[in-house]
Amino acid sequence: MSATQVEILESVSRFLQRSHGLYIDGRWQESTAAGRMAVWNPADGRQIASVADASADDVNRAVNSARHAFESRIWADMLPAIRERVLLRFADLVEQHAEELAQLETLEQGKSIAISRAFELGCTLNWMRYTAGLTTKISGRTLELSIPMPEGARYQAWTRKEPTGVVAGIVPWNFPLMIGMWKVMPALAAGCVIVIKPSETTPLTLLRVAELASEAGVPDGVFNVVTGQGSTCGAALVNHPAVAKVSFTGSTQTGKQIARSAADRLTRVTLELGGKNPALVLKDADPVLVVEGLMTGSFLNQGQVCAASSRIYIEAPLFDRLTADFEQAVKSLKVGPGLDASAHINPVVSLAHQHKIGAFIDEARASGATLLSGDAGPGNGGFYVAPTLVVNPDAGLRLVREEVFGPVINLVRVADAAEGLRLANDTEYGLTASVWTQNLGQALDYSARLQAGTVWINSHTLIDANLPFGGMKQSGTGRDFGPDWLDGYCEEKSVCVRY
Ligand code: NDP
Numbered sequence: 213m214s215a216t217q218v219e220i221l222e223s224v225s226r227f228l229q230r231s232h233g234l235y236i237d238g239r240w241q242e243s244t245a246a247g248r249m250a251v252w253n254p255a256d257g258r259q260i261a262s263v264a265d266a267s268a269d270d271v272n273r274a275v276n277s278a279r280h281a282f283e284s285r286i287w288a289d290m291l292p293a294i295r296e297r298v299l300l301r302f303a304d305l306v307e308q309h310a311e312e313l314a315q316l317e318t319l320e321q322g323k324s325i326a327i328s329r330a331f332e333l334g335c336t337l338n339w340m341r342y343t344a345g346l347t348t349k350i351s352g353r354t355l356e357l358s359i360p361m362p363e364g365a366r367y368q369a370w371t372r373k374e375p376t377g378v379v380a381g382i383v384p385w386n387f388p389l390m391i392g393m394w395k396v397m398p399a400l401a402a403g404c405v406i407v408i409k410p411s412e413t414t415p416l417t418l419l420r421v422a423e424l425a426s427e428a429g430v431p432d433g434v435f436n437v438v439t440g441q442g443s444t445c446g447a448a449l450v451n452h453p454a455v456a457k458v459s460f461t462g463s464t465q466t467g468k469q470i471a472r473s474a475a476d477r478l479t480r481v482t483l484e485l486g487g488k489n490p491a492l493v494l495k496d497a498d499p500v501l502v503v504e505g506l507m508t509g510s511f512l513n514q515g516q517v518c519a520a521s522s523r524i525y526i527e528a529p530l531f532d533r534l535t536a537d538f539e540q541a542v543k544s545l546k547v548g549p550g551l552d553a554s555a556h557i558n559p560v561v562s563l564a565h566q567h568k569i570g571a572f573i574d575e576a577r578a579s580g581a582t583l584l585s586g587d588a589g590p591g592n593g594g595f596y597v598a599p600t601l602v603v604n605p606d607a608g609l610r611l612v613r614e615e616v617f618g619p620v621i622n623l624v625r626v627a628d629a630a631e632g633l634r635l636a637n638d639t640e641y642g643l644t645a646s647v648w649t650q651n652l653g654q655a656l657d658y659s660a661r662l663q664a665g666t667v668w669i670n671s672h673t674l675i676d677a678n679l680p681f682g683g684m685k686q687s688g689t690g691r692d693f694g695p696d697w698l699d700g701y702c703e704e705k706s707v708c709v710r711y
Contacts, residue, residue, distance in 0.1 A: 216554035217553075221311060223309075224312055227312070228319070234270055234274065236274045236277050236438075237277040237281075237432050238432030243267065244267050244270055245267040248262040249263050249439065249441070251415065253319055254322030254550075254561055254562065254595045255319075255322060255549035255550060255551065257563065257594055260320065261320075264438075264440070265439070265445070266439060266440035267440075267444070268444065271407070271438055271445055272452065274436045274438050275378060277432075277436060278407050279378050280433055282404070288404075292348045299343070299344035299397065299400060299428075300344045302340065302428035304428075306333070307337055314328035316420060317417050318550040319416075319550075320388070321385065321388060322558050322594075322595065324553070332388075336393050338677055339393060340393055342677035343397035346401050346697060350402070352372045367708055367710050367711070368708075369706060369708040369709070370706075371705065371707070373699070376480060376701055377457065378405055378406075378455050378457075379406040379455070379458075379701065380406075380409075380450050380457070380459070381396065381407070382450065382470070383395065384411055384462045385411035386516040386517060389417040392417070392418045394693075396435060398697050401701075405435070406436065407437075407455075408435075408437050409446050411442075412439065412440065447473075458470060458479055458480070459481075460482065460484070461484040463485065464485040464686050467688065470483070480700070481690070482692065482700050484687075484690075484692060485518075485641075486641060486686075486687060487522075488613065488615050489523070489643055489645055489672075490521070490635070491509065491521040491647075491672055492525050492633060492658060493526040493534065494629050494649040494651070494654055494658075495629075496649055496651055498648075502534060503538060505672055506524060506672060507541050509673040510522065511545070514560050515620060516561060518687075519643060519666070519672075520673060521646060523622045523636070524621060525635055526623065526625060527626060527627075527628060527629060528627055534623070538584075542600075547590075547598065548590060549594065559589070559594045560595050560618055560619075572618070576611055579606055581605045583600055585598040586598050586599040586600070602622045604623070604624055613639065613640075640685055640686045641685060642663045642687045643683045643684075643687035645666075646668040647662065647669055665684050666679070677693055680692070680693050681694075
């Protein structure tokens with residue numbers, strides 16, 4: 213083993229060998245379906261575990277357990293300070309098992325162990341504690357009224373925030389633990405109960421944290437995990453009549469499908485969807501800051517980040533200099549397994565995703581586009597994709613408009629900032645964007661004109677628990693994070709009293 217190779221913990225090996233069931237009502241339960249789903253290690257293409265492939269009956273059992281827990285009021289009526297303490301204890305337990313969870317995440321997802329430690333655990337713990345704190349900040353308003361009848365009657369009113377009920381959480385595969393906890397924590401802080409479905413590709417870490425939630429004192433039935441396929445288990449969950457709210461993160465295509473079926477019962481939905489995020493580099497930008505910021509903004513987690521910068525528009529005077537600098541930076545990246553702490557770029561999540569990204573690159577190559585690629589990886593059966601720059605791609609190429617969700621970015625020369633802004637906004641997506649300049653006036657003007665839920669100035673992709681996040685246009689509806697986060701998990705009730 214090389215000096216930079218991480219040694220697998222005993223607890224991780226033991227967890228992988230378990231015959232994983234479904235976590236329902238605070239304990240492991242067998243699925244009624246005989247089939248199992250394999251979990252693969254993207255670093256070498258080998259199977260590392262198997263999980264249950266939940267049926268609609270299993271999902272029904274999980275939702276009924278959650279509904280029963282909600283109706284018992286055991287969680288919703290707990291004093292907020294006690295609920296907060298349980299959630300803080302949950303965060304402490306996740307922290308105590310941080311290395312185990314980080315290794316599991318790297319093994320099932322492929323990402324660098326450094327990213328698993330810093331983001332899937334470090335950032336997730338910040339989010340967990342921030343959200344736990346919101347438990348004791350739930351509040352309504354008192355309202356003055358002017359109801360004119362009967363004459364002389366007086367009224368007083370207030371609003372209260374009440375938990376919505378059973379939440380269905382649907383999680384993608386790019387940050388399985390972090391995004392999973394972005395659903396579990398606000399639901400639980402608001403007093404709701406949750407049934408969560410991780411992606412079939414990356415189910416392991418949520419299964420492990422469900423046990424830790426019970427150990428922390430989350431009552432049985434409040435936090436349930438079902439593993440299964442999107443089209444069966446996922447569809448059964450979001451369409452269940454007892455589900456009051458769906459919190460979905462994933463592709464725009466699946467998000468629209470969920471929104472359509474939710475409309476039938478007016479189920480509440482939050483949709484965090486895809487992005488094709490532009491970075492607008494003005495001619496006075498600091499080139500060193502741009503390359504440093506956009507290499508991270510574009511290649512973090514192999515570009516499998518909804519907020520990643522994937523279209524970089526550069527004003528003409530800086531274009532050649534920045535293209536050369538980006539090329540040098542891309543060619544310096546070492547590609548290797550996530551458990552090798554010295555590798556900068558790691559495998560993408562699955563063979564299917566490797567092929568999907570490959571098809572975008574092949575199409576660009578066939579069109580005669582200039583491709584500048586880095587290291588292709590170890591070639592050991594793992595799902596590697598060389599980090600690639602596509603220079604001035606033809607506007608008709610799919611990778612100009614569609615989300616690649618891989619280590620592939622477009623560098624585009626624009627005559628001036630106005631052209632850059634027009635191209636940046638010429639997309640059906642509106643998740644994130646950035647503007648790079650040293651001119652304060654330009655920074656403020658362009659941050660207002662870029663059509664995206666989050667705009668960074670001289671930075672890209674960095675998010676925070678206290679900074680609301682979500683999409684404009686077809687990148688979604690609703691906002692996560694920030695002081696108002698729990699509003700998405702509460703109904704606002706008006707109470708009016710005559711006296
Ligand atoms: P998908 O939409 O394919 O899947 C997301 C989740 O939905 C998975 O758990 C999937 O299950 C499940 N699912 C699939 N079909 C259905 C269905 N009919 N009903 C209910 N659930 C279903 O997205 P990916 O997993 O491929 O994730 C990548 C996408 O997520 C990208 O587009 C990315 O931009 C987006 N994303 C958005 C973020 C944001 O905050 N805006 C953050 C991170 C990612 P299964 O995997 O088992 O099929």
